[in-house]
Amino acid sequence: MSKPRQTSRRTWVAAWAVLCVVGLVGTAGLKASSAPDPQPNKHVSAECRDLIADIKTQLDKARPEAGNDGILAFSRQQHSAEDCSNELRDFFRNDR
Incomplete structure (x- = not known):
């Protein structure tokens, strides 16, 4: 039986960092797309x-x-x- 390949600590840290960046970019995109529309100008007497x-x-x-x-x-x-x-x-x- 062959030994499973061990992943180095650097690979885990790099994968974790990439996932964090992807999450932050996705969150920023969702916040930007759900910005409320500006209020229409009301009639002021x-x-x-x-x-x-x-x-x-x-x-x-x-x-x-x-x-x-x-x-x-x-x-x-x-x-x-x-x-x-x-x-x-x-x-x-x-x-x-």
Whole structure:
């Protein structure tokens, strides 16, 4: 009966390294292919656009003086005014 051929330690390490690289490349490919689609642009009313533009102007004026410590903004609320809280939240998330 013949002896089974013994595989060297280097061969095992090389095979293990190749399998790891193949796994990492496969994982990266799957993550890239399952990236979420960007959100479609929502319609923002003229009133909210004006409010956001006003806040942006105030932020641009305040940043050189105050640094980047944080700013609190309140939306205007009138009986007939539209609620712009979601648009303001999106604006401040994108501003970071």
